[in-house]
Amino acid sequence: MIEIQQLTHVYPGGKGIFDLDFTLREGEVFGYLGPNGAGKTTTIRNIMGFVNAQKGRVMIRGLDCRRDTAAVQKFIGYLPGEIAFFDNMKGLEFLKFVGDMHNMTDTRLRDSLIERFELDASGSIRKMSKGMKQKLGIIAAFMHDPDVYILDEPTGGLDPFMQNVFMDLIKQEKARGKTIMFSSHIFEEVQRSCDRAGIIREGRLAAIEDVKSLNAMKSREFIVTLAAKKDVLNLLASGLETERLDEKKVLVRVARNFDDFIRTLSAFGVTNLDIRQRSLEDIFMNYYGKKGNGHE
Amino acid sequence: MNKTLFFASLKANWKLLLGTFLVLAMYQSVIIGMYDPESIEAMNALIKAFPEGMMSAFGYNLPANDLTSHMGTYLYGFLMLLFPLMYVVPAGNNLMAKHVDRGSMAYLLGTPNTRIRIARTQAVFFVSSTLLLFVSVVLFGMLVSEALFPGELNYGDYLLLNLVTVSVYMVLCGIAFLASCVFNESRRSIMAGLGVPGLFLIFKMMSSASEQLDGLKYATLFSLIDVHGIFGHSGYALLTSGILIGAAVLLFILSIRIFDRRGLNI
Numbered sequence: 308m309i310e311i312q313q314l315t316h317v318y319p320g321g322k323g324i325f326d327l328d329f330t331l332r333e334g335e336v337f338g339y340l341g342p343n344g345a346g347k348t349t350t351i352r353n354i355m356g357f358v359n360a361q362k363g364r365v366m367i368r369g370l371d372c373r374r375d376t377a378a379v380q381k382f383i384g385y386l387p388g389e390i391a392f393f394d395n396m397k398g399l400e401f402l403k404f405v406g407d408m409h410n411m412t413d414t415r416l417r418d419s420l421i422e423r424f425e426l427d428a429s430g431s432i433r434k435m436s437k438g439m440k441q442k443l444g445i446i447a448a449f450m451h452d453p454d455v456y457i458l459d460e461p462t463g464g465l466d467p468f469m470q471n472v473f474m475d476l477i478k479q480e481k482a483r484g485k486t487i488m489f490s491s492h493i494f495e496e497v498q499r500s501c502d503r504a505g506i507i508r509e510g511r512l513a514a515i516e517d518v519k520s521l522n523a524m525k526s527r528e529f530i531v532t533l534a535a536k537k538d539v540l541n542l543l544a545s546g547l548e549t550e551r552l553d554e555k556k557v558l559v560r561v562a563r564n565f566d567d568f569i570r571t572l573s574a575f576g577v578t579n580l581d582i583r584q585r586s587l588e589d590i591f592m593n594y595y596g597k598k599g600n601g602h603e
Numbered sequence: 604m605n606k607t608l609f610f611a612s613l614k615a616n617w618k619l620l621l622g623t624f625l626v627l628a629m630y631q632s633v634i635i636g637m638y639d640p641e642s643i644e645a646m647n648a649l650i651k652a653f654p655e656g657m658m659s660a661f662g663y664n665l666p667a668n669d670l671t672s673h674m675g676t677y678l679y680g681f682l683m684l685l686f687p688l689m690y691v692v693p694a695g696n697n698l699m700a701k702h703v704d705r706g707s708m709a710y711l712l713g714t715p716n717t718r719i720r721i722a723r724t725q726a727v728f729f730v731s732s733t734l735l736l737f738v739s740v741v742l743f744g745m746l747v748s749e750a751l752f753p754g755e756l757n758y759g760d761y762l763l764l765n766l767v768t769v770s771v772y773m774v775l776c777g778i779a780f781l782a783s784c785v786f787n788e789s790r791r792s793i794m795a796g797l798g799v800p801g802l803f804l805i806f807k808m809m810s811s812a813s814e815q816l817d818g819l820k821y822a823t824l825f826s827l828i829d830v831h832g833i834f835g836h837s838g839y840a841l842l843t844s845g846i847l848i849g850a851a852v853l854l855f856i857l858s859i860r861i862f863d864r865r866g867l868n869i
Contacts, residue, residue: 356712357709357712357866358868359864376712377717380712380714381715385709390706391707392707395615398612404611405710407607408605408716409714409715448622463796591734
C-alpha cells in the first residue's frame, strides 16, 4: 500500500533518515515510533511529497509521492505535526476552506466530527488553545473521508478524554478498512491501537514488528521478598531466571513456566510478591539488543 | 487557478490593499490640490530656493507647466514609486513564504492541488490585485483632476506614464514573488522583496541628485519612469512596458518552477 523504498534524506547537519525501507499494508494501523529528532517527521514529509529525498522514494498505490502529489492527496488525510493554520480565519471557515480545496461537497462527516470532538469551531483560530487547534487539525484530516491517514503525533495537546475519543476514531476507521500511519513518541499509544509498529532511531529503522506478537512475547517480572537469607540463595539457585535486587528481594522473570515458579516459591517463606509490568518498549529493545531511551 | 485559494488570499490581503490605496489616494489629492496654474512661477521659484541636488533627488526638477507634468514631477518622481511597495512587499511575502514559514503551506499541499496550481493561483492573485491597485489609483487621479481642474489633464500622457509605472511594478512584483517562492523564512523573503526595490529607489535618488552618480540610473528600473521620455513619446512607453512585462512574466514562471521543484520544510 505505502512503500517506502531505500529512502535517504540527510540534512546539512548530518541528521536525517538513512535507507528506510518498509511497507505499510492495506488496512493496517501502523505506529511509527521514535524519540524527537529521530526522523519521523522527515519520513512523513517524504510521504507527503514536501521534500526531495537524496535517494529512494515513496510509492502509494503505485503513485510516486513526490511527482504525483495531487493524485495522491485525493485519498490521503494528513495531520501535520506542527500546528499552523491560516490565523486570520475562524475555525469553521478554515474547515470550509480546506473542504473546498478538497472539492468536498458533503459536510455531514465534518459536522459529526466537530460534535464528536466537542469543538467550538466558531471562534477565531488565533484565540484557540493548543488542544482546540489539534482537534481542528484532526477534523481537517478526517472530514473528507480519505482511504489513507498520515498523522504526525496526532494526540499531542489532547487531554486523556479526547485521546480516547481519538483512539475510538482510529478503531472505527480501521474497521472501515482504512490504512493508518501515525507517529508518536509515546509507546503505550502505539501499543493500544496499532497492528504493527516501526521504531526509528537516529534516522534508521531499529525494529518493525507485529504489536500482537510482541504483546504475547511479553514476559512478567515478579519481585519476590523473602523472609530468610537462605531462601534468597536457594531461589537464586533454583534455575529460574532471577536477579538479586537487594538483601531480601529477588526479581524473577517468568515467561511460560508459571507452574515452576509457584512450586519453587511454595518451599520458601515469602513475605511479599509484586508484579512489575515491563513496557513493550523494553521488550522491543531487548529483542533487538538495543538500549531504549526513546521514551520522553 | 484555484478559486477557493484566490478568494482566501483576497480575504487575507484586502485590508493591506485598501490601506495602500488610501495612502496613495491621499497623496494624489494633496499633490493635485497643490497645482495652481496661477502660481507655477512661484512654485518653480520655491524649488530653486532649495539646494538643487536635494530637490532633484525626489524628481522635483522639471519646470511643471501643466497639470500632467505637475503630477509627473511630484507624484511619479518619488511617492508613486515608494508607496505601492506598502502593498507589494508584504503581500508578496504573505502569498507564499509566510505559508512555508508558518507551516500552513502543508494544508494547501495536503489537498489535491499541484504545487504549480497553488503557486500559479497566488501569482495570478498578486498580479491582479496589484493591477487593481494601480487602476484604482489612476481612476482616482483622473477623478480628482477633473473635479479640481476640469479639462487640464492630458489623458494620453497620464496613461502612458502610468503604463510604464505599472510595468515597472510588475517586475517588482515578480522579484517579491521570486523571493517568496525561494525562501523558507518570511524574514528573508521580505528582505529581498523590499531590498531590491529599496536599492532601485536609492540609486534613482542618488543618480538624480548628483552628476557624478548619474551612471547609477542604469542600475535602477525607476529611471525608466522618465517623464521627459514618456510624455509625447508613446513608442518609448509602449516598448519599455512591453520589455518590462516580458521580464515580469519570466520572473513569475521562474518563481513557480523553483517552488515546484524545491524541498519545503513544512
